[in-house]
Amino acid sequence: MNDAVRGAAAPSTSAHGPAAAGFDVDVLVVGGGINGCGIARDLAGRGWRVLLAEKDDLASHTSSASTKLIHGGLRYLEYYEFSLVRKALQEREVLLKSAPHIMGxxxxxxxxxxxxxxxxxxxxxxxxxxxxxxxxxxxxxxxxxxxxxxxxxxxxxxxxxxxxxxxxxVDDARLVVLNALDARERGAEVLTRTRVVSAQRTAEGWQALLEGPDGLMRSVRARALVNAAGPWAESFLRGVAKPAAGEALATKSLxxxxxxxxxxxxxxxxxxxxxxxxxxxxxxxxxxxxxxxxxxxxxxxxxxxxxxxxxxxxxxxxxxxxxxxxxxxxxxxxxxxxxxxxxxxxxxDDASGDPSAVTRDYLLERHTDGAPLLSVWGGKITTFRKLAEDAADAVGQMLGDAREPWTEGAFLAGGDLAAWVGGATAGETPQQLLQRFVAAVQVRWPWLPQALAQRLAQAYGTRVAALIGPAGQLADLGAQVAPGLYERELHYLQHQEWATRADDVLWRRSKLGLRLDAAQRAAVDAWMRAHAKP
Structure with missing residues (x-):
């Protein structure tokens, strides 16, 4: 059987899942866009053992190509999408408070x-x-x-x-990375440049084969699978995921x-x-x-x-x-x-003739004949947290162990600015808090050029302290590989934020590529190649 619910998880009728013994992870999440990373974060925060696999870089496709807005979608009112607009409007301020350094x-x-x-x-x-x-x-x-x-x-x-x-x-690509960071710190394993080659479904669980960036294969046994492959969600079900005999996994179209x-x-x-x-x-x-x-x-x-x-x-x-x-x-x-x-x-696909009229709402489809499978259809960046919460609810129900949601009111990685600057003042907006935080960064490291201090503060929030580390002068940040980009930041991005290529740094972890010429971008590429992790 399969059941679908738009924007919320339906009550579970599934029996308790198999014992965790014998499985590498509880949940395998396929897709490192905003929905996949948001779901991995929520599941990990509920204590599930999670592995996320992304075939390219985090946010390398749809999730870094948005209009960079946290919005309700004013124009959707003309299509009578009142439920979607209300849900998105409710999420705006939840998100703005969670990471004021990357959105406002x-x-x-x-x-x-x-x-x-x-x-x-x-x-x-x-x-x-x-x-x-x-x-x-x-x-x-x-x-x-x-x-x-x-x-x-x-x-x-x-x-x-x-x-x-x-x-x-919102800085959309950084939003994805912050979710991945939080997921990892809550116990999830996040693998980039790692393709799910096959995923065989049985009555007991999923047997998946993953191909890493070095071409080496890894076998993973998971109790449940979440298909958050975005534009590839349908083709994943039709080509990669292997159902048990007589099953049809792909019942929706994108x-x-x-x-x-x-x-x-x-x-x-x-x-x-x-x-x-x-x-x-x-x-x-x-x-x-x-x-x-x-x-x-x-x-x-x-x-x-x-x-x-x-x-x-x-x-x-x-x-x-x-x-x-x-x-x-x-x-x-x-x-x-x-x-x-x-x-x-x-x-x-809701049969709308005009692409502009196609719903931006999401639907979570559950397959419970055999090992749990949850497929994510549609969605928009503003509602990712609520989608992830609904998805984690559904996975818990399918595994027979519903666990409490926790992300509403939680900070994303680097987002707790008030704790860093001594608390928020009465009536202070997230934007005013950010201004105080940037000023505090400039006071703490007065040797940082003003533009660099502001960029680092807004990109990394409270994580800027981990990036700068013990540096006591500009020279301690290493060589300047390109204007405003020092070796210490590149090392940080490699070891902490999964950056492996120049484009990861220049167009997703930052937008420095806009300000650099071809020779400067090439210098970043050469550095990344020379310092690639083995």
Missing amino acids: PLRFVMPHDADMRPAWMVRMGLFLYDHLAKREVLPGSRGVDLRKHPAGAPLKARYTRGFVYSDGW RLVKGSHIVVPRIFDHDHAYIFQNPDKRIIFAIPYQQDYTLIGTTDVEVQGEPGTARIDDSEIAYLCEQASRYFEKPVTPEQVVWTYAGVRPLL
Whole structure:
């Protein structure tokens, strides 16, 4: 039998699972994106023996290719996805408090275009957005006169009226790494560059064969398996996972929808983001990014074939430039683009004709005829913690040992800034706490250049102390391999954060690749190769 539940685990009817004796782990998690790492963290925190296997680097696909937002999804209200929006809105502040060094509040400006949606409809949508979930940190929405508000200056003169509302930003790839770090520190084993070659299901458990980065094979016996392979979730069930006789493991289908983004030099100086309505009824965002840039996205293009080969195409670049240029006084052109990225969102096929209308909610499917199998279908980065909690509940029920959830209110790795700076003050926001933390880092290590101190504090939070270690002067950080990147940080990333290649460092653990030229990126690549762990 199999049962599926959207966004929550159904009551278990399964009997107690086999004894743990004779199994290497309780749960094998396949996939090192945000859902896989979040699930591994939650399970490990409940005392389960967990092994996570990721065929590439952590967050190397969809989870590092988001729009970098923690948001409820304002536009999903038009598709009557009230449950999804409410769930995401509830999660925003939970996440913002858990890791204020890698995420924070962000105000969004929506210029009103009467040709798109009438003002009453926008106001009604924002009223719902403000009240579908409790807010403690994020302010509510309001109307603004763009002729007087700083956000109106970069826009064409015809946009005189707008609306401002709250959501949040996140460093998506680091969010994945922080979950993996927490999972490991709670006892999970996290293997990157490790492919699950086969997984045979029996009545008692799973027998999996893993191929490591060195080509060596490892056999693993697990009591349960979690399929969190993202865009590969369906193909994993159809090709890698081997059912017992007469079983069919793949009962759902995914729609793979490519979302592409462009990054251009900074278009505006203020700290708000924009949400623009397009004639095709879609929206795009223009977001302050990495101090000196503006991030513009996203597209929705259905793709076929291997998800790992998806790339932005010229028509998507032209589309994003054209839509942004409808609003900005100075046109955005393809020649300005300094970086692009694309990710494939694994959306559960709900027969919607328009890829933009396909639900972003998640569904957890349980197979209980034989060894427990849980497959994760769909999802969005904002709801990863709740998805992981529901998944861990379901796994515990299938193993006959339900254990209490714990992640709501828990900090992610490096996120307990208040403890490091002597406690939070009354009414202090996560953003204000972060500012105090950055200042404390600069006081503790006054020899760090200001820009470097700020970057390290925001990337690593309280883990910055472990990175800097006993260093007492800049020279103690080792050679500067590229501007602002020292050997000590590279060693830390290799030994603590699973970084093995230059791209892991430059585009996922950080975004330093944006600021380095080809020769500097090559220098990082050469260092990583020369210091590769045996």
